[in-house]
Amino acid sequence: MAGKNQRGGKQAAAEAHKAELTHTVADFEAAFWPDEQPVDNAVVMTMGALHAGHAALIRAARKQVGRDGRVAVTVFVNPLQFGTGEDLDRYPRNLAADLRLAEEAGADVVFAPTTEEMYPNGEPLVRLSAGPMGERFEGAARPGHFDGMLTVVAKLLHITDPDFAFFGEKDAQQLAIVQRMVADLDFDVEIVGVGTVREEDGLALSSRNRFLSGTEREQALALSRALFAGRDAGAQGPKAVREAAAAALDAADGVTPDYLALIDPDSFTEAPDDFRGEAVLAVAAKVGSTRLIDNVRIIVR
Template identity: 60%
Template sequence: MSAETPTTAAPAVVRTRPELHDALTAWTLSGPEPTDRRAVVMTMGALHDGHLQLVRQAREAAGPTGQVVVTIFVNPLQFGAGEDLDRYPRDLDGDLAKLASVGADLVFAPTPDVVYPDGDPIVRVAAGHVGEVLEGESRPGHLDGVLTVVLKLMHLVRPDVAVFGEKDAQQLLAVRRMVRDLDVDVEVLGVPIVRDPDGLAMSSRNAYLSDDERAAALTLSRALRAGADAAGEGPEAVRAAASGILEAGAGVEVDYLALVDPTTVDPVLADFRGSALLLVAARVGATRLIDNQAVDLAGGPATSASPQENPSD
């Protein structure tokens, strides 16, 4: 089975640890080629085209007869008090139908008691500084919860490569640092943001938006583009251009707008030159959205919206 000709059969679905172990072992015993790998895409379900692009990239990374595992789990550890855990969209049957066309071999769809058999874990992964700013400041403990479940799923699935979207740029940086700092033998692959034709970054939470709210949400991507277009004038011009669009946008309550070093999420200084990342989080109605855009402060708008890995990696 190749990346160019993905399966059209529904992926197998497992829900328990023993079922997952047996499915993973069966693939290993089937005698994959030495170049084939196991790739995992970790999701919370309610899949959209952005997720499916991650699976396509996982299919390519896995190799012709490699194994692509998709996890579907709404992780309670990464939701804070008053957030949308209970109403987060769930549609397992719809997700499985979508996954049949993009090369997924196996879906692990556990319940919380399978992932956390002893209840809330006493020992968790701490995101450190990366988890205390921006998303971490707005959602305390969020990235700790993300990293804890990511590490647990890596242990359970035992992948060679894990594929993540670059829309959650701070999350991707945190995962990369965890893998590096804790010597987890998994390659982390980032995939560029997938946008709707109108420019809105795809998100499962977009389903919450009314027509008017969706129109207002486009302010985020317009602000990021305006900031990137001002890159030749330096960091302060980038921030000012993006802020101007956000301030003029009706129906958008900005949480933060930040221009940061993509390897540390520290704010860049006025004389900074090089690759930076422009991040925004805002509420549109009751829905919180995030987006980002890479900015080339060496002299122009960037062509990629991805955080770069630490040069020492």
């Protein structure tokens, strides 16, 4: 796609401009589409608490659309994604820091709406359903989570009307469901996945890592160790992958596993024992009171 919106405008190099902060749909539209020149547009959707993983998404979006394209970052803690007893109120919020990171990574506009701006008629009575893909793994642990996620993603795609939308591969099930929604419902946007960003010791970056104590952070490394052990066993088939990953996770202290699964990325179902090809090895576990997820893409032979 090349500037399907017929809106946008040339910008200076990323390092020479300021990202404009907007809170309403009207202000966002005025900032993101300042004239009628056709350019490529991209969006990165976040719930704030931005870190280097989000910066990688924004940089990828900037690279995709080029110096003359437009990059929007949305910052919205979506209440529809949080179930009873989950950490909606505890979720970290620091809009000033988010704006700085987004700007440094190359964003043109940050859209940070209130709940009332996103849902002006109150909690929506009509929502999208993630269907069977949203009922397993993360969906089983967090009923309704993916329905709430898809509902806000669809709304933000309508508001931002991008050519490209960038999502992190760390949330593998979310990415798969968004890609399926776009394909099944004919959204005119290309969904682009960006690889997981990790600390030097392997810990996947997450906004929830800040809730970990020093000891818990060390314990959390068991997740990536298990995934890497499974990945290393990929040449020996699915059974070996599962056994290697499970052994590494079972040996960890202070970690309460929720699931460890070898997944067919197309259907996001458990891969059969005769599976061959690219798969997602995913894990979810609690470390202390913090629930973490991680995954790696592996080749199973």
